[in-house]
Amino acid sequence: MxxxxxxxxxxxxxxxxxxxxxxxxxxxxxxxxxxxxxxxxxxxxxxxxxxxxxxxxxxxxxxxxxxxxxxxxxxxxxxxxxxxxxxxxxxxxxxxxxxxxxxxxxxxxxxxxxxxxxxxxxxxxxxxxxxxxxxxxxxxxxxxxxxxxxxxxxxxxxxxxxxxxxxxxxxxxxxxxxxxxxxxxxxxxxxLNRVPVLAGVVVTAVLSVATIHIPLKLGLVISVLAGVIAAVVVAPAHVSKSAHAKRAA
Amino acid sequence: MNATHDVAYVLVAIAGLTIVTIVTRSSFFMLPARINLPERVERALRYAPACALTAIVVPKIFVPNGEPFFSVQNNQMWAVLAAAVVFAKTRNMMVMMAVGMAVFTVLRLYA
Incomplete structure (x- = not known):
């Protein structure tokens, strides 16, 4: 044991x-x-x-x-x-x-x-x-x-x-x-304390209901992917750059 | 005809489902430590958990019986809304769950 x-x-x-x-x-x-x-x-x-x-x-x-x-x-x-x-x-x-x-x-x-x-x-x-x-x-x-x-x-x-x-x-x-x-x-x-996360969550929320009838639960994956993309797009480039620099330091 | 009475079918299904659980949950844990994920993926990963949980939760609230249900009569929606406000204020999960369940039960019985 x-x-x-x-x-x-x-x-x-x-x-x-x-x-x-x-x-x-x-x-x-x-x-x-x-x-x-x-x-x-x-x-x-x-x-x-x-x-x-x-x-x-x-x-x-x-x-x-x-x-x-x-x-x-x-x-x-x-x-x-x-x-x-x-x-x-x-x-x-x-x-x-x-x-x-x-x-x-x-x-x-x-x-x-x-x-x-x-x-x-x-x-x-x-x-x-x-x-x-x-x-x-x-x-x-x-x-x-x-x-x-x-x-x-x-x-x-x-x-x-x-x-x-x-x-x-x-x-x-x-x-x-x-x-x-x-x-x-x-x-x-x-x-939900940052704008990009908020944007991603809203997109995911809307799509997760809109895609509910797509077979095989594929809507789940589509809505998560779209949400993540939305968050990345909304995120200002300088924020992620400074976060990256902090991590590298 | 209910296929869950076919023992062999369900057993094979369960075996495969167990493998699915292990493969998805352990997936990236099994990647050797020396392999780093691309920076772009690492960045996207910071947003993925909130989105993934949202995709599980939102349909449970707004698609209770297989069909989207946007209505003031959606008791779950009010319960979650009340609970979320309480949680944002108190950060107390116990209180928030109690409020959510109470709102739902009151609406179910009296609304």
């Missing part, structure tokens, strides 16, 4: 770990609400309890799971199922690119594992906490990340299992999924 832990997890600073645990407690409630919703949704469409449990435990990606459910019900070809999940998950590719410099010192197994457990809220909290850190890849940062990820993982798994076992008993009209939406809004709001 210790051996496995050392293989998958880098050395963690205890203070960082504790801070990571703490900072995820409130978002954890929202993650749990989201987990219950996903669990209920899986059994409500008719998936058996064992398959639903397996799916939530290993796939561990709420938005992708919900997106492919109707496809699985209709027996859609597997490549379509997978591509849909891939496109819903494209944001994680972006997150990984933004976070990679904090993890490049790890072994490949540790990086693979850290990536697998990285969620939306944890990612945002981490970059808000360490985005301006002069040194990247410290045991404190790893401690924070894994503390965060542990709460995220546990609240998701416990809640989605509860949702699966509750099945049809959980009322859908309570708006439990709204808790998850609110948590993500809380994560986005502090990011």
């Amino acid at each position: 210790t051996k496995l832990r050392e293989t998958l997890v880098p050395p963690l600073d205890p203070a960082g770990w504790r801070e990571g645990l703490r900072s995820m407690v409130t978002p954890g409630i929202a993650i749990a609400a989201w987990g219950v919703v996903t669990g209920v949704a899986m059994v409500k469409v008719g998936m058996s309890v064992p398959l639903a449990l397996l799916m939530t435990i290993v796939v561990f990606a709420g938005s992708a799971q919900l997106a492919v459910l109707p496809l699985l019900v209709s027996g859609a070809p597997l490549p379509i199922v997978w591509v849909t999940a891939l496109l819903v998950n494209v944001r994680f590719v972006i997150f990984a690119a933004a976070m990679r410099s904090y993890f490049s010192q790890l072994t490949w197994k540790q990086r693979l594992f850290a990536g697998y457990i990285n969620g939306d809220v944890g990612f945002a909290l981490f970059l808000m906490r360490f985005g301006g850190a002069p040194e990247r890849g410290t045991t404190f940062q790893w401690g924070y990340f894994f503390g965060n990820a542990t709460v995220n993982w546990a609240s998701w798994q416990v809640a989605s299992i509860v949702g699966i076992l509750l099945g049809g008993l959980a009322p859908t009209e309570w708006g439990l999924e709204l808790a998850a939406v609110l948590a993500l809004v809380a994560v986005v709001v502090p990011m």
